[in-house]
Amino acid sequence: MPEVSRFLGILIAMYYNDHAPPHFHAKYGAYEVVVRIDDGVVDGRFPRRALNLVLEWYDLHRSELAENWDLARQRKPLRRIDPLE
Numbered sequence: 001m002p003e004v005s006r007f008l009g010i011l012i013a014m015y016y017n018d019h020a021p022p023h024f025h026a027k028y029g030a031y032e033v034v035v036r037i038d039d040g041v042v043d044g045r046f047p048r049r050a051l052n053l054v055l056e057w058y059d060l061h062r063s064e065l066a067e068n069w070d071l072a073r074q075r076k077p078l079r080r081i082d083p084l085e
Helices: 048-073
Strands: 003-007 010-013 023-028 031-036 042-045
Touching: 003 048, 010 048, 023 048, 031 048
Parallel strands: none
Antiparallel strands: 003 010, 010 023, 023 031, 031 042
């Protein structure tokens, strides 16, 4: 699982063989959500505070996530994205 960022116990990753639409995975302990890059729609369960942090991070890095999605489709190395501070 290619990790693109990690902050406050939250892991953000993208998979090279993943399906459309463009999205990323966020993991926090036993929880996991999938967030669509185009519109921020969330699928899965996450503690509310952790989900708010993921969505705040997503708002800051949407274009970088889209670039990484394109890199993943081309099977190129993904770029690290700054964590939420």
